[in-house]
Amino acid sequence: MGGLHLGPAMGGVLTTLACSVILVGCAVPQPGATGRTLVVDNRAANAADDNRGTVAEPLRTIQAGADRAQPGDTVLVKAGIYRETVVPPRGGTASDRAITYLAAPGEPVSIRGSERITTWVDRGAGIWCVELETAFFKGYNPFARPVAGKWLHRVGGYRLGDVYCDGEALRQTLKPADLRSTPNTWYVDPRFGYRNKSDFPADRRYPNGMVTIQANFGDVDPNRRLTEINARAACFFPAKAGLKFLVIDGFDIRHAAPQWADIYTLEKGAIGTRYGYGWTIRNCTITNSRNIGISMGVTDEVPFPEVLNEGGGNIPPMETLGHHVIRNNVIRRCGQAGIYGCYGAAGSVLEGNVITETNYRSEWFGSNQAAIKILFPIDVVIRNNVLTGVPGVRTNAKGIWLDWGAQNARVTGNLLCDFGRSRGLFLEVNFGPIVVDGNILVRCEVAVESNGVVFANNLFHDCSFRFWSNPGRTTPYYRPHSTIRAGKASVTLDHIRVWNNIVSGGGGFGAAQVVREGADPAGIESDHNAFLNGARGFPREGRGSIALPGAAAVSLEQHEGAWTLRMDLPEALLLGKHAPVTSKRVGRIPLAAMGAEHPDGAPLDITADYFGRRIDPGSVRPGPIQAIRKGANTFVVWPR
Numbered sequence: 353m354g355g356l357h358l359g360p361a362m363g364g365v366l367t368t369l370a371c372s373v374i375l376v377g378c379a380v381p382q383p384g385a386t387g388r389t390l391v392v393d394n395r396a397a398n399a400a401d402d403n404r405g406t407v408a409e410p411l412r413t414i415q416a417g418a419d420r421a422q423p424g425d426t427v428l429v430k431a432g433i434y435r436e437t438v439v440p441p442r443g444g445t446a447s448d449r450a451i452t453y454l455a456a457p458g459e460p461v462s463i464r465g466s467e468r469i470t471t472w473v474d475r476g477a478g479i480w481c482v483e484l485e486t487a488f489f490k491g492y493n494p495f496a497r498p499v500a501g502k503w504l505h506r507v508g509g510y511r512l513g514d515v516y517c518d519g520e521a522l523r524q525t526l527k528p529a530d531l532r533s534t535p536n537t538w539y540v541d542p543r544f545g546y547r548n549k550s551d552f553p554a555d556r557r558y559p560n561g562m563v564t565i566q567a568n569f570g571d572v573d574p575n576r577r578l579t580e581i582n583a584r585a586a587c588f589f590p591a592k593a594g595l596k597f598l599v600i601d602g603f604d605i606r607h608a609a610p611q612w613a614d615i616y617t618l619e620k621g622a623i624g625t626r627y628g629y630g631w632t633i634r635n636c637t638i639t640n641s642r643n644i645g646i647s648m649g650v651t652d653e654v655p656f657p658e659v660l661n662e663g664g665g666n667i668p669p670m671e672t673l674g675h676h677v678i679r680n681n682v683i684r685r686c687g688q689a690g691i692y693g694c695y696g697a698a699g700s701v702l703e704g705n706v707i708t709e710t711n712y713r714s715e716w717f718g719s720n721q722a723a724i725k726i727l728f729p730i731d732v733v734i735r736n737n738v739l740t741g742v743p744g745v746r747t748n749a750k751g752i753w754l755d756w757g758a759q760n761a762r763v764t765g766n767l768l769c770d771f772g773r774s775r776g777l778f779l780e781v782n783f784g785p786i787v788v789d790g791n792i793l794v795r796c797e798v799a800v801e802s803n804g805v806v807f808a809n810n811l812f813h814d815c816s817f818r819f820w821s822n823p824g825r826t827t828p829y830y831r832p833h834s835t836i837r838a839g840k841a842s843v844t845l846d847h848i849r850v851w852n853n854i855v856s857g858g859g860g861f862g863a864a865q866v867v868r869e870g871a872d873p874a875g876i877e878s879d880h881n882a883f884l885n886g887a888r889g890f891p892r893e894g895r896g897s898i899a900l901p902g903a904a905a906v907s908l909e910q911h912e913g914a915w916t917l918r919m920d921l922p923e924a925l926l927l928g929k930h931a932p933v934t935s936k937r938v939g940r941i942p943l944a945a946m947g948a949e950h951p952d953g954a955p956l957d958i959t960a961d962y963f964g965r966r967i968d969p970g971s972v973r974p975g976p977i978q979a980i981r982k983g984a985n986t987f988v989v990w991p992r
Contacts, residue, residue: 387422387424387426387449388422388424389425389426389428390405390411390417390420390427390428391405391410391411391428391430392410392411392412392417392429393407393410393411393429393430394412394430394433395430395431395432396430398410399411399412401415405417405420410430413434413436414427414429414434414436414438414453414463415437415439417429418438418439418440418441418453419441421440421442421451422442422451423442423443423445423446423597424444424449424450424451425451425452426451426452426453427453428454428456429453429456429461430456431456431459431460431461432462433462434461434462434464435465435466435467435468436463437465437584437585437586437587437588438463438588438589439589439590439591440453440588440590441590441591442595443595443596443597443598443628444596444597445597446597449597450598450632451597451598452598452601453588453598453600453601454601454602455603455604457602461602461603461604462603462604462605463588463606464580464587464605464606464607465582465583465585465586465587465606465607465609466516466580467580467581467583468578468579469482469484469581470575470579472567472569472575472579474573475566478535478569478570478571479567480566480568480569480574481564481566481567483563483564484563484565485561485562485563486561486562486563488583492585493513493545493563494512494513494583494585494609494642495511495540495545495563495581495582496511496546496563497513497546497549497609497611498510498511498512498545498546498547498548498549499611499642499715500611501549501612501613501617501718502614502615502616503614503615503718503719503720504612504614504717505718505719506717506718507715507716507717507718508526508715509542510526510715510716511540511545512582512609512643513540513565513609514538514581514582514609514640514642515565515567515579515580515581516581516640517536517569517572517574517577517579518577518579519578520536521640521685521713522536522537522538522567522569523537523538523713524537524538524715526539526542527539528566531566531567531568534568535569536569536570537567537568538565538566538567538568539565539567540565540566544556544557544558544559544563545558565581580607582608582609583609584609585608585609585610585611585620586608586620586621586622586623587605587608587623588600588622589620589621589623589624590624590625590628592626592653593626593628593652593653593654594626594627594628594653594672594673595625596629596631597629597631598625598628598631598632599632599633599634600623600634601632601634601635602635602636603637604637604639605623605636605637605638605639605641605645606622606638606639607639607641608621608622608640608641608642609641609642610643610644610647612643612688612716613643613644613647613688613689613692613694614718615649615650615694615720615727616650616656616658617650617652618650618651618652619644619649619650619692619694620647620649621641621692622641622644622646622686623636623638623646623647624644624646624648625648625676625696626651626696627648627651627653627654627668627673627674627695627696628648628676628696629673629674629676630676631676632676632679633646633676633679633681634679634680634681635679635680635681636681636682637681637682637684638682638683638684638686638690639684640684640685640686641685641686641687642686642687643686643688644686644689645683645690645692646681646692647692647693648674648676648691648694648695648696648697648700649695649696650694650695650696654666654667654668654695656694661826661827663756663827663828664757664827664828665828665837667835669835670698670699670730670731670835673695673696674693674696674698674699674700675698675700677700677701677703678700678702678705679701679702679703679704679705680703680704680705681706682705682706682707683705683706683707683708683723684706684708684709685709685710685712687710687711687716688711688721689710689720689722689723689724689725689749690705690707690710690724690739691705691707691723691724691725692720692725692726693725693726693727693729694726694728695727697732698728698729698731698732698835699731699732699951700732700733701733701735702735702737703734703736704737705737705738706738706739707723707724707738708723708738708739708740709740709741709742710749711747711748711749712745712747714745714746714747714748720753721747722749722750722751722752722753723739723749723750723751724737724753725753725755726753726758727756727757728756728757728758728835729757729759730758730759730760730830730833730834730835731760731761731833731951732758732761733764733951734761734764734766735762735763735764736764736765737766737767738766738767739752739766739767739769739771739776740769741770741772741776746773746774747774748774749774750775751768751775751776751793752766752777753775753777753778753780754780755778755781756780756781756782756827756828757782757783757827757828757829757830758782758783758784758786758802759783759784759785759830760944760946760949761785761786762787762789762956763786763787763788763789764788764790764791765790765791765962766791767791767915767989768792768793768794768796769794769908770794770795771795771796771797772795772796772797773797773816774797775796775797775798775799776797776798776815777793777796777798777799778798778799779799779800779801779802779805780801780802781801781802781822781825781827782803782805782827782843783802783804783827783843783941783944784803784804784805784806784941784944785806785948785949786802786804786805786806787808787948787958788806788808789806789807789809789810789933789976790808790810790958790960790961790976791810791811791976792810792811792908792917792962792989793810793811793815794814795814796812797815797816797817797818798812798818799818800818800820800845800848801819801820801821802843802845803843803845803847803848803942804846804847804848804941804942804943805847805848805849806848806849806851806938806948807848807849807850808849808852808853808933808958809851809933809961809967809974809976810853810976811854811856811917811976812853812855812858812860812887813856813857813906813908814856814857814858815855815857815858816858816859816863817858817860817863817866818865818866819845819848819867819871819873819876820845820867820869821842821843821844821845821871821872822843823843823844825842826842827840827841827842829944832944832945832946832949833949833951833953838945841943844871844875845871845872845873845876847875847941848875848877850876850878850881851878851879851880851881851930851931851933852880852881852930852933852973852975853882854882854884854925854975855881855882855883855884855887855889856883856884856885856887856904857884857885857887857906858887859886859887859888860883860887860888861888861890862887863888866890873891876892877894878890878892878893878894878897879894879895879896880928880931881893881974882898882925882974882975883897883898883899883900884900884906884925885903885904885906896928896929898925902922904919904922905919906918906919906920908989914988914990914991915989915990916986916989917977917985917986917987917988917989918986919980919984920983921980921982922982925974926981926982928974930973930974931969931972932957932958932959933958934955934958935947935948935949935956936955961977962976962977963977963979964992966978
């Protein structure tokens with residue numbers, strides 16, 4: 353395997369972001385706090401999977417530790433590159449009897465879905481070739497498998513495989529001529545391999561059982577560099593659904609090649625919970641998953657119904673799945689989604705994550721493509737994350753996309769920028785309550801096709817808005833804090849509340865076609881908002897709102913991993929009297945039959961701003977930051 357080489361993706365901006373994430377804070381668990389510590393060290397000369405699993409006699413693979421680990425045990429993994437898929441056979445029995453997989457603190461530990469290739473043959477003009485037996489891939493050949501599945505709208509001839517040189521992905525080209533003319537590309541013959549997701553007819557088998565990959569490395573000798581290719585679908589994924597109380601902490605995860613997640617078949621990711629219950633995934637860096645970084649998606653055991661309108665009617669009981677904590681991870685360059693969940697995310701908390709460059713090469717496009725995409729997010733909290741698009745690239749990947757059955761979901765304290773028309777926030781066919789509070793959104797579209805949404809104390813700068821109903825589409829709503837379907841209905845934009853926000857530029861709510869397709873805006877109540885830089889309120893905007901003339905400088909800048917918000921605010925913005933947003937003020941949401949609540953059922957009152965500082969009920973200011981003042985304001989909004 354050679355010496356440890358984490359490559360450029362672990363340096364520069366990514367290292368800065370990772371340090372920023374750790375500042376959000378959770379203590380590193382102590383190995384063996386309630387059980388044994390099993391040590392894995394594949395660089396030790398005497399490492400072997402039949403060892404005792406001690407410092408003196410370490411195991412060679414993480415899988416060997418997984419096979420032995422019992423509730424309360426810790427699998428402590430020492431520095432190294434581990435080219436394997438970890439398949440945990442069991443979970444813990446309680447939160448204090450979890451099975452923990454821990455990268456040794458302070459040591460670089462990488463689990464990869466790739467294999468290193470050192471047998472490239474020089475064909476001249478920068479082109480190199482390698483021939484591999486199909487057996488090399490052990491039953492899963494990403495270079496033979498097209499990106500395929502339902503809800504894909506544009507894919508071309510892209511395969512699940514990829515080629516990496518010193519940590520950077522080359523780009524697949526679909527024509528031999530483009531390979532010759534374009535460095536940092538690779539090519540496989542499209543006549544061979546699977547025809548679609550599962551069909552592999554005889555006339556598409558590889559000649560002599562050999563797979564040929566060609567790559568243009570420019571003036572680089574790939575045999576003298578760390579050159580890797582995808583070889584596995586996942587890096588950490590159980591073979592059966594329902595494992596409970598697993599902790600994955602501190603790993604560098606790379607080069608997984610899971611198939612496109614389309615809600616109808618088993619949805620894998622670089623890490624996947626396979627439903628499960630009570631997992632904690634924290635302090636990890638996940639890079640270059642061909643589709644999903646972290647998956648809480650559907651399984652073979654309980655798949656999504658084939659009849660689309662029956663979706664959401666067979667979610668397993670609330671107390672048997674979800675309730676995961678996904679915290680303080682850096683997730684970048686995933687083709688479909690950074691964090692994804694269909695059914696399996698119920699009751700989960702996603703916080704302190706940095707998710708960037710989803711579908712950064714814009715190779716394929718389909719539904720379910722976003723930094724965070726959750727279907728049926730019941731009692732889900734998404735807070736204090738940083739999500740960024742790719743400026744200048746139409747990736748079609750959204751920021752946060754809550755789709756179908758979002759009930760008692762909260763989106764709070766997040767920073768989203770540069771998603772443009774791809775949409776920074778999309779709320780699709782939900783009945784709420786959905787509370788969107790204390791967020792900073794810059795250069796994003798916000799799309800609302802839902803009932804029961806509360807927008808409170810956000811900053812929208814250079815954002816556009818779309819609100820619409822869909823009377824021809826019926827989707828489910830649920831009994832409070834459960835996965836039991838209470839009925840189905842169509843979205844009407846009922847009970848939308850827009851309070852205490854700052855809206856700067858982008859036209860605001862007064863732009864043409866904000867309320868679209870003949871939707872009735874009577875259910876939208878908008879008041880006590882501040883409009884800057886030409887933004888306007890709804891036609892029926894409340895009297896507590898204010899539209900300020902002239903220009904007010906607002907900017908969001910990034911430098912060395914830190915994000916700085918600058919606002920030059922007129923005094924008039926601070927003079928309004930604004931009421932705090934409380935569960936009582938929000939009221940009871942129709943159909944959902946509940947108010948704004950915490951997952952434990954307690955009333956949800958918005959009592960803190962973006963930085964967690966108390967909101968004074970007698971002196972509420974619009975926007976996400978209560979410390980704003982007249983004139984120049986400068987806030988480092990990440991890291992906090």
